[in-house]
Amino acid sequence: MKPAPFEYMAPESVDAALQLKARHGAGAQWLAGGQSLIPSLNFRCLKPDYVIDLNGLRELSYIRFESGQGVRLGGMTRYHELEHSDVIRQHAPMMHDAIPYIAHDAIRSRGTLGGSLAYADPAAELPTVTTALRARYLLRSESSERWVQAEDFFVGMFQTVMQPDELLIEVEIPLPKAGAAWGFIERSRRHGDRVLMGVAATLTLQPDGTCADARLVYQNGAPAPRLAPQAAASLNGKALTDEHIVAAAKQAAYEEIDPESDVHASSAFRRQLAFELTQRALRDARERGTAAISEEGAGA
Amino acid sequence: MSVQCVGEPILRNEDERLLKGDALFTDDVQLPGLLHAAFLRSPYGHARILSIDVEAARQSAGVLGVYTAKDIGSLMNPAPLIVPPPPIEGLVFNQRTHTALASSKVRHVGEPIAMVVAESRYLAEDAIEKIHVDFEQLPVHLDIEDSLQAAESFVHDDLESNLAAHVVQRRGDYEKAKAEAHRVITRRFTYDRGIAAPIENRCVVADWNRMGKRLTVWDTTQAPIPIRNGLAGMLGLTENQVRVIAPHIGGAFGAKLMAFYSEEMLVPWASMQLERPVRWTEDRHENFYSTSHERGQVHEAEIAVDQEGHILGIKDVFIHDTGAYNNYGLTLPINSQCCLLGLYHIPSYYSEFRVAFTNKTLVAPYRGAGRQHGVFVIERLLDSVARELNIDRAEIRRRNLIPPDAFPYDHKIIYQDFAPLVYDSGNYEPVLRKAMDMIDYDTFIRDVQPRLRAEGRRVGIGIVTYAEGTGIGPYEGARVQVLGSGKVLVVTGVGTQGQGHYTSFAQLAAQQLGVDVTDVEVVTGDTDQFHWGTGTFASRGAVVAGNAVNAAATAVREKVIHLAADLLSVSVDEIDLVDGKAIHRADPEKSMTLGQLAAAANPTRGAVRPGTEPGLEATRYFGPERGTTAFGAHAAILEVEQGTYQIKVLEYVVVHDCGKVINPMIVEGQVHGGVAQGIGNAFLEQLVFDDQGRIKNANLRDFLLPTALEVPRMKCGHEETPSPLNPMGVKGTGEAGAIPVGPLFAQALDDAFSDVRLEILDIPLNSSTLWHSVQEQGENQVAIHEWT
Numbered sequence A: 001m002k003p004a005p006f007e008y009m010a011p012e013s014v015d016a017a018l019q020l021k022a023r024h025g026a027g028a029q030w031l032a033g034g035q036s037l038i039p040s041l042n043f044r045c046l047k048p049d050y051v052i053d054l055n056g057l058r059e060l061s062y063i064r065f066e067s068g069q070g071v072r073l074g075g076m077t078r079y080h081e082l083e084h085s086d087v088i089r090q091h092a093p094m095m096h097d098a099i100p101y102i103a104h105d106a107i108r109s110r111g112t113l114g115g116s117l118a119y120a121d122p123a124a125e126l127p128t129v130t131t132a133l134r135a136r137y138l139l140r141s142e143s144s145e146r147w148v149q150a151e152d153f154f155v156g157m158f159q160t161v162m163q164p165d166e167l168l169i170e171v172e173i174p175l176p177k178a179g180a181a182w183g184f185i186e187r188s189r190r191h192g193d194r195v196l197m198g199v200a201a202t203l204t205l206q207p208d209g210t211c212a213d214a215r216l217v218y219q220n221g222a223p224a225p226r227l228a229p230q231a232a233a234s235l236n237g238k239a240l241t242d243e244h245i246v247a248a249a250k251q252a253a254y255e256e257i258d259p260e261s262d263v264h265a266s267s268a269f270r271r272q273l274a275f276e277l278t279q280r281a282l283r284d285a286r287e288r289g290t291a292a293i294s295e296e297g298a299g300a
Numbered sequence B: 001m002s003v004q005c006v007g008e009p010i011l012r013n014e015d016e017r018l019l020k021g022d023a024l025f026t027d028d029v030q031l032p033g034l035l036h037a038a039f040l041r042s043p044y045g046h047a048r049i050l051s052i053d054v055e056a057a058r059q060s061a062g063v064l065g066v067y068t069a070k071d072i073g074s075l076m077n078p079a080p081l082i083v084p085p086p087p088i089e090g091l092v093f094n095q096r097t098h099t100a101l102a103s104s105k106v107r108h109v110g111e112p113i114a115m116v117v118a119e120s121r122y123l124a125e126d127a128i129e130k131i132h133v134d135f136e137q138l139p140v141h142l143d144i145e146d147s148l149q150a151a152e153s154f155v156h157d158d159l160e161s162n163l164a165a166h167v168v169q170r171r172g173d174y175e176k177a178k179a180e181a182h183r184v185i186t187r188r189f190t191y192d193r194g195i196a197a198p199i200e201n202r203c204v205v206a207d208w209n210r211m212g213k214r215l216t217v218w219d220t221t222q223a224p225i226p227i228r229n230g231l232a233g234m235l236g237l238t239e240n241q242v243r244v245i246a247p248h249i250g251g252a253f254g255a256k257l258m259a260f261y262s263e264e265m266l267v268p269w270a271s272m273q274l275e276r277p278v279r280w281t282e283d284r285h286e287n288f289y290s291t292s293h294e295r296g297q298v299h300e301a302e303i304a305v306d307q308e309g310h311i312l313g314i315k316d317v318f319i320h321d322t323g324a325y326n327n328y329g330l331t332l333p334i335n336s337q338c339c340l341l342g343l344y345h346i347p348s349y350y351s352e353f354r355v356a357f358t359n360k361t362l363v364a365p366y367r368g369a370g371r372q373h374g375v376f377v378i379e380r381l382l383d384s385v386a387r388e389l390n391i392d393r394a395e396i397r398r399r400n401l402i403p404p405d406a407f408p409y410d411h412k413i414i415y416q417d418f419a420p421l422v423y424d425s426g427n428y429e430p431v432l433r434k435a436m437d438m439i440d441y442d443t444f445i446r447d448v449q450p451r452l453r454a455e456g457r458r459v460g461i462g463i464v465t466y467a468e469g470t471g472i473g474p475y476e477g478a479r480v481q482v483l484g485s486g487k488v489l490v491v492t493g494v495g496t497q498g499q500g501h502y503t504s505f506a507q508l509a510a511q512q513l514g515v516d517v518t519d520v521e522v523v524t525g526d527t528d529q530f531h532w533g534t535g536t537f538a539s540r541g542a543v544v545a546g547n548a549v550n551a552a553a554t555a556v557r558e559k560v561i562h563l564a565a566d567l568l569s570v571s572v573d574e575i576d577l578v579d580g581k582a583i584h585r586a587d588p589e590k591s592m593t594l595g596q597l598a599a600a601a602n603p604t605r606g607a608v609r610p611g612t613e614p615g616l617e618a619t620r621y622f623g624p625e626r627g628t629t630a631f632g633a634h635a636a637i638l639e640v641e642q643g644t645y646q647i648k649v650l651e652y653v654v655v656h657d658c659g660k661v662i663n664p665m666i667v668e669g670q671v672h673g674g675v676a677q678g679i680g681n682a683f684l685e686q687l688v689f690d691d692q693g694r695i696k697n698a699n700l701r702d703f704l705l706p707t708a709l710e711v712p713r714m715k716c717g718h719e720e721t722p723s724p725l726n727p728m729g730v731k732g733t734g735e736a737g738a739i740p741v742g743p744l745f746a747q748a749l750d751d752a753f754s755d756v757r758l759e760i761l762d763i764p765l766n767s768s769t770l771w772h773s774v775q776e777q778g779e780n781q782v783a784i785h786e787w788t
């Protein structure tokens, strides 16, 4: 389990990195936290000619709150920085809650936000969470730059719309609206394992208790983070009663996701989990939304 | 008398070394000019090798040697059979062991085909990729039942089927018992494959000294002396030319007992060929394919009982999966066959097994070593009887226990050590009772469970028992010596893999010689220091080597006392050994240190009395007439999370009787580790094969081991029924924790889902399979609310 020979490069600026990548294209791999890349190299699943190390690029590691806009996160920001950030706790609490589910401390101190998104493992937390939060990603190459919405970014198992010469520079999470609420819950066989099933729910609760903007995103519900638009739509404009929640959970779990069977669980059991977890996530969201409304009411 | 230290929870001598990183492990061995080996392994489960082209690999950078079957001469003799089959009438055994490299065909994925030795492991792996092999794929035999039915393309071409062995053992007349029974219950049980997955993979470092004509091998083996003797034969050397060192080992659990692994033969051979030291360290991926597996069995079992649930007889017909080879003989299925009898009086028993060759890695002992399966069958059968006759689960066990006045108790069948299965001593009911009390069995069933169920919580309790055959022969030895410093040296041939031998053996010597445990240095696993013995397995270290240490230390004590009495001019019965000194009891001022006595026992000038042996040293051996049987009971309360079927252990109790305890803390550590592995076996670990025999989860991401988060706090209780088979009265305890966890989980989960009459028949389980089983039992979402 040793990698095939490759040439190692450590550029000192994003521009220099992009130039190298433009020259070597698919023959080169970015190295971020290395928690997925290094095993792939050691198994010789990947045999790149070049490895371009991003770890010297301090400029890609940041967590910024911009009032009126949202939260901006650099592509090389480590999980543990996100985990312990007050900005994240306040302005993206769902991400704050989700991060401890990612593996264990040792992996979180190296693994990066950009690495997780670019790797596009359907069982990973942050692709699902950022999709639920309606984030967008900034991709840059030597010659161009573009923003891609999270839900348009993932196209399949370990597949994204990124081109070989692009680098994921930044993630932008929009500010939540008044009454915004969320629920995130997942289950794995052991803590920190690849998830069996996870669900991230976001919505806003109107002052009259009706639901709007519902979004349900599934982790490991399909080869890429999977939205359940019909189940979500069925909640909008209605009060979040237990009955509606169960109906939406059923629709999402049995009609909108498409989970696989593997050594850990059958597809049928994953649907059962999705059915159960969706209800819990929506009830959590309802609780948080109700609290938010009464707080706002009290504040006014 | 000296201060009592046997039986005390003394801190371990080895822990400081281990925690500070000062303990030598095989992969730590650094030698100038060290080369590295890597192996080309079969990608197919079953295929003929048509041709191998190694030219490009030979030209690859940094390569010193590329070897295939045709290059390795006498190493191509089949590996030795480790355990010959026991003398059981009518027994069939088709011995087929592996060769160091596959020649005409490969029989499992991962079987080594070629070895490359290069300046670094990286370069060796680069060269491996350049070897070209033409294969002709053959049908792959994976399922053990299908494998025995197969009509062609057998795992071994020269056999007429995939049958590796067939054994029948019987006691009494089962058919008669069945005819007279009140009730006969039949069940089919499966127990699937797993691996030991020690934290340290295997490693071999070999150094041939051309000038000294000696070969030194560091090896992660549980049996360094047999490795030395075997290597000498294979390599044309004398035993004295080979030194095998098994230094600290990061867990073994039986998987480092298999001898010889291919790499153990090839790496020393390569060092002699190239006249340079060579190392091979197994990586985790290789460990899944090249280190032995365990556990695969399918049982068709039947129990005949009377109206009160007394067992009249048991019939069990099972198939055991040995993988592609059967180097380890019949130890595992015979253990299953014998351990099935548990703590129970079973007047008639018919047990028949067939062993199947399959296209999978060979099977050899892994902690429990076949015992799990037998215990699973008997405990599950008793649960089915309890259910059908409406008898409490603890009570059905109590009713069938062998009574305390029935020992020695002869089961009238043959055990793995070739001797009749005779339990030496036991007192079972107190152990069962204590486990019930510690977990509040009656209160839980009467009050707690109904209350929690009313709250909508799925909780269940389980209680099981087991016997653990331990401490088998043939023998071990030890040398004890008082050193010039007054410290004591204990040397034995058994290797050590974390069991605490540096402490428990030290306690035995310290007790006899009146020194502090930290002043006893224990050396194990180095054939230059001690070269008689067989190894560490079958929970035998404390029993067999421990008694040898005790005997040698007792002999040295005699020498010390005689010499001191002589020099102090008092009689021998007036001498005490305390605090590293021999003192005159009446006048403690009159004393000599052990160091002074050691010097006096080794004069450098002058004359000694004719016949005097120098030094304060003795060597003793211990060989028990047969194994000694430890036993115990486990109880647990589990909760299943509604809707997600995740399992949480709320309580875990172990009551164990391993005879006289040398160090209760070490015994508890063994129990904790065993239970952890038992939980892994029951609920996490399962090798999943694709239709080519590749393992779908050959990594620690998908082959799940229990971590600290999955292992509950346990309450441990001890009982002590001494063994009459050795002077110290000890029994082994190495495997106890791991043995009964499968049936325990199964029973507690059945209990949690008693409303749907769940009955778990297969191990391992997981949340997904549990959910499917419950679905099949027709559970509906409202069932829980209807509970009363």
Ligand SMILES: Cc1cc2nc3c(=O)[nH]c(=O)nc-3n(C[C@H](O)[C@H](O)[C@H](O)COP(=O)(O)OP(=O)(O)OC[C@H]3O[C@@H](n4cnc5c(N)ncnc54)[C@H](O)[C@@H]3O)c2cc1C
Residues within 6 Å of the ligand: A029, A030, A031, A032, A033, A034, A035, A036, A037, A038, A075, A076, A101, A102, A103, A104, A107, A110, A111, A112, A113, A114, A115, A116, A118, A119, A121, A123, A124, A125, A126, A166, A167, A168, A169, A192, A193, A194, A195, B701
């Ligand atoms: C034991 C273990 C358990 C794990 N458990 C979990 C878990 O529970 N949940 C989870 O989400 N993850 C888990 N992971 C994966 C971990 O989160 C990885 O760190 C992550 O998937 C990749 O991030 P990285 O920074 O390590 O990227 P790397 O491994 O360095 O890179 C991964 C891939 O992304 C590319 N890449 C990296 N950064 C960028 C960028 N900025 N722009 C473009 N391409 C880029 C690389 O070229 C490479 O192809 C686990 C990993 C391990 C080892």
